[in-house]
Amino acid sequence: MEAPALQLSGITKRFGALVANDDISLDLGAGEVLALLGENGAGKSTLVSILFGHYVADAGAIQVFGQPLPPGNPKAALAAGIGMVHQHFTLADNLSVLDNVLIGTEPLWRPLSYRREARAKLLRTSQQFGLTVNPDARIADLSVGERQRVEILKALYRGARILILDEPTAVLTPQEVEALFATLKTLVADGLSIIFISHKLDEVLAVSQRVAVLRQGKLVAMREAGATSKAELAQLMVGRRVDAPVRLANISQGGARLSVTGLAAGEKLKDATFEVGRGEIFGIAGVSGNGQAQLADALCGLLAPMRGEIRLDGRPLAPSPRTFIGAGVARVPEDRGTVGVIGDLAIWENAISENYRDAQYSRYGWRQRAAAKEQAKRIIEQFDVRCSGPDAPARSMSGGNIQKLILGRALVREPVAIVANQPTWGLDVGAVSYIHSQILAARSRGAAVVLISEDLDELFAIADRIAVMFHGTLSAARSDWTIAQIGLAMAGTNEAVHASA
Amino acid sequence: MPRLESRTRVPLAIAIIAPIAAVAFTLIACAGLIIWAGAPVGHAYVLLFDGAFGSRFAIAETLTRATPLILTGLAAAVAFRAHFYNIGAEGQLYLGALAAVAVGGGAISAPPALLFPLMMIAGAVAGGLFLLVPALAKTRLGVDEVVTTLLLNFIALLFVSMMLDGPMKDPLSMGWPQSVGIVPELTFGKLIERSRVHSGLIIAIVLAVVLWVVNARTTFGYEMRAVGANARAARFAGVSVNSVMLKTALLSGALAGLAGVGEVAGRAGYLTLDMSPGYGYSGIVIAMLAGLNPLGVVLAAVFVAGIIVGADSMSRAIAVPTYLADVIVAVSLLSMLVATMLARYRVRWS
Numbered sequence: 001m002e003a004p005a006l007q008l009s010g011i012t013k014r015f016g017a018l019v020a021n022d023d024i025s026l027d028l029g030a031g032e033v034l035a036l037l038g039e040n041g042a043g044k045s046t047l048v049s050i051l052f053g054h055y056v057a058d059a060g061a062i063q064v065f066g067q068p069l070p071p072g073n074p075k076a077a078l079a080a081g082i083g084m085v086h087q088h089f090t091l092a093d094n095l096s097v098l099d100n101v102l103i104g105t106e107p108l109w110r111p112l113s114y115r116r117e118a119r120a121k122l123l124r125t126s127q128q129f130g131l132t133v134n135p136d137a138r139i140a141d142l143s144v145g146e147r148q149r150v151e152i153l154k155a156l157y158r159g160a161r162i163l164i165l166d167e168p169t170a171v172l173t174p175q176e177v178e179a180l181f182a183t184l185k186t187l188v189a190d191g192l193s194i195i196f197i198s199h200k201l202d203e204v205l206a207v208s209q210r211v212a213v214l215r216q217g218k219l220v221a222m223r224e225a226g227a228t229s230k231a232e233l234a235q236l237m238v239g240r241r242v243d244a245p246v247r248l249a250n251i252s253q254g255g256a257r258l259s260v261t262g263l264a265a266g267e268k269l270k271d272a273t274f275e276v277g278r279g280e281i282f283g284i285a286g287v288s289g290n291g292q293a294q295l296a297d298a299l300c301g302l303l304a305p306m307r308g309e310i311r312l313d314g315r316p317l318a319p320s321p322r323t324f325i326g327a328g329v330a331r332v333p334e335d336r337g338t339v340g341v342i343g344d345l346a347i348w349e350n351a352i353s354e355n356y357r358d359a360q361y362s363r364y365g366w367r368q369r370a371a372a373k374e375q376a377k378r379i380i381e382q383f384d385v386r387c388s389g390p391d392a393p394a395r396s397m398s399g400g401n402i403q404k405l406i407l408g409r410a411l412v413r414e415p416v417a418i419v420a421n422q423p424t425w426g427l428d429v430g431a432v433s434y435i436h437s438q439i440l441a442a443r444s445r446g447a448a449v450v451l452i453s454e455d456l457d458e459l460f461a462i463a464d465r466i467a468v469m470f471h472g473t474l475s476a477a478r479s480d481w482t483i484a485q486i487g488l489a490m491a492g493t494n495e496a497v498h499a500s501a
Numbered sequence: 502m503p504r505l506e507s508r509t510r511v512p513l514a515i516a517i518i519a520p521i522a523a524v525a526f527t528l529i530a531c532a533g534l535i536i537w538a539g540a541p542v543g544h545a546y547v548l549l550f551d552g553a554f555g556s557r558f559a560i561a562e563t564l565t566r567a568t569p570l571i572l573t574g575l576a577a578a579v580a581f582r583a584h585f586y587n588i589g590a591e592g593q594l595y596l597g598a599l600a601a602v603a604v605g606g607g608a609i610s611a612p613p614a615l616l617f618p619l620m621m622i623a624g625a626v627a628g629g630l631f632l633l634v635p636a637l638a639k640t641r642l643g644v645d646e647v648v649t650t651l652l653l654n655f656i657a658l659l660f661v662s663m664m665l666d667g668p669m670k671d672p673l674s675m676g677w678p679q680s681v682g683i684v685p686e687l688t689f690g691k692l693i694e695r696s697r698v699h700s701g702l703i704i705a706i707v708l709a710v711v712l713w714v715v716n717a718r719t720t721f722g723y724e725m726r727a728v729g730a731n732a733r734a735a736r737f738a739g740v741s742v743n744s745v746m747l748k749t750a751l752l753s754g755a756l757a758g759l760a761g762v763g764e765v766a767g768r769a770g771y772l773t774l775d776m777s778p779g780y781g782y783s784g785i786v787i788a789m790l791a792g793l794n795p796l797g798v799v800l801a802a803v804f805v806a807g808i809i810v811g812a813d814s815m816s817r818a819i820a821v822p823t824y825l826a827d828v829i830v831a832v833s834l835l836s837m838l839v840a841t842m843l844a845r846y847r848v849r850w851s
Contacts, residue, residue, distance in 0.1 A: 302737060322739040331737070339737050344730040349723065353738040362720040369718075 003066030005030045005162050005193040006051075006082075011060035013046055020046040021057070022217040028162065033184060033194045035204040035225070037237055038214035039428040041398070044197050047214070048164055052084055053077045064162070083160025085151045087167040091139045098122060098135040101154045125156050130186050144287060145176035152183070163187065164195045169203055171454070173287055174487035181207050199237070199429075200457075201230045215239055238429050257448035258417045263308035266294035270472030272308070276417070276448040281439065282477065283463025284452040287490050291472035292452050293334065296421040299450060300324060300331045312417060325354050330410030330447075332420040336399060340406040343395030347387055348376035350394045351409050375412075383408030384434065400431030407438055418442055418449045424458060436462055456486065515844050523840040527833040534828060538821045545821055552814025553807035559814070561696035565768060566806035567799075568698075569594070569777070571705035572760035573784025574791065574798040575712060576628075580753035581785075582716075582793045583729040585639070585746055587632060589650030590757035591781025592657030596631050597624035597758025598765040598772050599661050602669065602680045605687040605766060613686040620687055621762055628758020629751040631657065636750030640743040654781070662774055671771065680765075680772040689767035701763030705799075708756065712795040725749055757781060786834050792841065805830055 006028040013021040021043045028034050038044050049055045051062060053074035062069040064080040091100050102118055122135050131149050139147060148168065155163055165184075169177045184194060184207055198204050204211055205225055213221040213236040221236045256275035263272040268291040276282040286292055297303035299310065301317070301324035310317045312327050324331065333339040341350045352361050352372045361372050376390040385404045387397050394402065403423065410418070420439065424432040440462060443449055453459050459466050460483075467477040468489040475489055532542045553563050573590045580587035587593075600623040605616060635649035664670075665678040689699035716722040724745045727735040736742045760780060765772050787805055791797030812826030 300737065320739075321737060322741075325739050333737060338731065339734050342727050342731040342734045342738075345727065349727075353727065353734075356720060356723060356738075365720050367718055367720055367723060 003063070004028060005032075005065060006195075007063040008047075008051070009061050009063075011047065011050060011057050011062070013050060013055060013057050019217045021050065024060070024214075024217075024219045026212050026219060026222065028193045028195060030193055031188050031191050032210065033188055033196055033208040035208035035211045036195055036197045036214065037199065037201075037204050037211055037233060039199060039237060039430075040400075040426055041216075041428055042214040042237075043217040044214055045166070046217075048084070048166065048195070048197065051077065051164070052082060078158060078160075081159055081161035082164065083155025083158060083162065084164045085148065085155060085166065085168060087170055089147050089151055091147060091150060093140040094138065096136050096138055097133055097142075097150050097153075100139060100150060101135075101157050105158060122153065122157055126153055129153075129156060129183070129190065131156075131183060143176075144171050144289075145173075145179060148172070148176075148180065149183070152187075156187075160192075162193045162195070164197070166197045167199075168196070169198065169200065171288060173490045174456070174483055175491060177203070201233050204233065205230065213237055257313060258450065259311045260299075261308050261311075263295070263298060263305050263310065264472075265298040265303045265305045266291075268472050269294035269298065272469075272474040274467060274474060274477060276450060278446045278448060279443050280465070281443055281449040281451055281463045283459035283466035284450065284469055284474070285456060285459055285466055285486060285490060286454070286469035288454055290469045292421070292454075292469050294472075295469065295474075296334060296419065296452055299329075299419040300333065301329070328413070328416040330407075330413070330415035330418040330442075332403070332406055332410070332418070332423045334421040334425070334452075336402050336406055337395070341394040341402055344393055346391050347380070347385075347394050347397070347405065348373045348390035350405060351376035351379050351390070354409060355413070379405065379408040379412055382412065383438070400427045400434075403427060403431065403435060407435060411438060411442055414445070415442070415447055418447050419452075420449065421452045422454065423451070424453075424455070432458075456483065511844050519840040519844040520837060523836040524833060526836045526840075527829060530832050530836075531825065531829050534825060535821055538825075540819045540821050545815055545819060548815040548818050549808070549811040551811070552818075553811030557693070558696065559810065561693050561698045563803065563807045563810045564692075564702055565697040565699070566810055567802045568702045568705050568767065569760040569764050569780045570783055570787055570802035570806055571702075571709060571799055572756050572763065573780050574787035574802050575705075575709060575784075575795060576753045576756035576760070576781075577784045577788035578791060578793045578795060578798050579712060579725075579756065580749060581729075581788055583725045583746060583749040584732065585636065585749055585753070586647045587650050587750070587753050587757075588647055588785065589632060589635070589653050589657075589781070590753075590760070590784045591777060591779065592650075592654035593628035593631050593754045593757035594761035594764070594777055594781050595657050595661045595772075597628040597761030598776065599664060599669070599680075599761075600624045600627035600758070601762040601765050602683065602772050605683045606669075606681040607684045617687055620683075620766065621759065624758045624762035625755035626758070628756070628761065629754040632750045632754030632757075633747065636747050640746050658774065661772070665772065665774065669772075678774060682771040683766045687766060688770065689763065697768055699763070699767035701767040704759070704763065708759075709795045709799050716795065721745075721748070757784070760784075783830075786830060790834055790837050804833075808833075 004027040008027070009025045011021050011024045024047060036044050036047070046055065050057045053072055053076060056072040064082065067080065069080055070076045092103070098115070098119055101122055119135055126133060131153050133146060133149050133153065139150065142150070152163070168180060172180060188194060196204070196208055208225050211223045211225055211228065211233060212219060213233065215237060255277055257278050258276040261273050264270055270291065272295055274282060284292060284295070294303060298305055301319055301321040304319040312329065317323055317327055337343065342353065352375055356362060361368050373390050379385065380387065380390065383404045385408060386401050397405070407423070418439065423439070424435050427435065439449055439451070451459065451463055465477040465479045466481055466486065468475040468486060470490065470492040528546065535542050535545045552559055554560055573594060576590045576593070577587060601620050604623045605620040609616065631653065632650065635644070635646045635653060638644035638649055639646045662678060665680055669680050671679055671681045689701050692698040692700060692702060716726065724740050727738070727740055728742050728745045732742050764776055769776055783805060787798055787801040790801035790804070808829050809826045812823050812829070815821055816823045
């Protein structure tokens, strides 16, 4: 029997006290799709980084097609035929597809570049695998799905025989996901091997032959995709049963609490009109980059609208973060580490950062440190923020705990409205369900919630109504979307998007 | 291949060893230059140290030098902490000195008890307002402050030159471009008999302590640190980033202006165009050496002043050029930056 495409034996990697990978052994056959399933922090990224030479394992060995792979050497990994497609694309927007594929493949000191041959080779590769793309198109003009195709082509052009895809579906519409899966099937038919990293169970079952489940750095299970179920995988992944958050029936008490009319802001947000009632969660779906960021910024008071207005309980809100905070809008920014908190400042200083001017925290310009630390302790306790204490810098916390702090400092003031942009992005299952339950609890208290998310599962799970953003315009809201309908709306091909406003 | 891994926390021992190691490295690196100049290394360093701290006179000279350096160092530290890169302390210093002469040069007759604070305020305001211009250009129009503050130094110097050759020229100066003297009742008192150390040193140290307290304990200090650490997050939390930036600029310019007041009213007595041998620029080095900590600025200023004064006296005794002082300060800055960076990492050999 020939050697497997890839063989990991006894890979162990420690970061201080944390064991990121604990004695992981697995192999990948030629022409196989192996899914690597696990929560955030389970050790998937570390494992892949070791494979790709970014980290050196403390113990263990890697063999590629029977040959040992030297550790800590990305060049050797590339030469051995390992190709990586990152979740966040590594393409230069203002260069052509061909340029992007060629970057790094040519020696720096060659006087001429052999573009004609390179172009022919790129076209050959793209035909061979059915990945059609125009080599002269600028990356900026391509859709997200097409960009991903360029990333895959880039790896294939360099002769990759083992392809690692890191959360490849996170940025795609449901239809684009279908197209990606079709591509993967052709690649595998051609003898390539694929490692598919995901935490989405449906996709893992749909695309892979075998599933490796990681939990807390350990390989806890290896299953044939045909012989397992979503429920089993979920339990393996989390290590316990996870109950979906209980959502009460629609308890909206009518009457618009937050109303947005004809809002246009920044370069991307053209027209958004919607109302959110008391005790309602209003979901906003869409492929990233369709104006959600600008809508979120406007709803946080960061971005002044060019047209339209935002009213809370009938009163218009002037565009300034302070006004919004003062009016009782709780805000959860998309970028929790760099916008939500100031990483270098202490946790207690971040816990009161939105209301540090209030009389209880600032008297005659002097800070009331005792009161602020007291408040921080309250938030830490009430919202289960795991940290080494209120004096530690905020950046010492994990993403999930930073998010709990951000949510906690806003919820503790009993907001009338909540604006949350991708509140659970990149969090582990436990943190996700905690954040959801907190948002649902605020909803029961009568808050109007705007939930902007690229995760349809999340929106379907907790939103009362959902509208779709496409090219800066918000569709009418519906409570009865099917996945297929919403996928079409996200791609801008739904009649409903254009007919109503 | 050595690899750097970041530490979550810097151990106390390393935080103490790092600056000492940096100074040791500096002395070793500069020994080469002394050998090159043909002087015995050990003897040269002994002379340097003696010249800086070896006698009452040496200490007094070092402290006199340190006084303006503390203030320009604070000016840079305050501004840099808020990510406002004020390279223009030199110009602000001269305008502060000019304002002090305008108020305290005998043109206004008022009781000294009134005139003295007025002179201090005039110097601070002149420096502050002069920095407000690039600060407004940055917050309103997004103009890079490094370029504007740097170039305004030349404008300030030319303006001072114009004033010293024109309206503010001392009629008794025999044609030299220099101002009238500060009237004797307004000059700073001497701290040490028969030396040039003046009460400006006390003012500078008190201001360093005040700034440290402002940073740590006041709402404005919190706003400055928040804006400096992460302006986007500060804005999200409702801090008016622009207004904090403008206030910081006023403060920074005022500190540099006070350095000018101290030089003219404490040491020189009248204003000339060569009053400052680049105190404004040295302030940047001092602020960086101090890690932007106001109390650290005092130590760093004394260190730099000591090197300058010590190198002067060393070069008088043996044939080593005074330029060695510049090299030592520059190398110590670089090695200090590398040392503090390395302190945050652990070097792994693999």
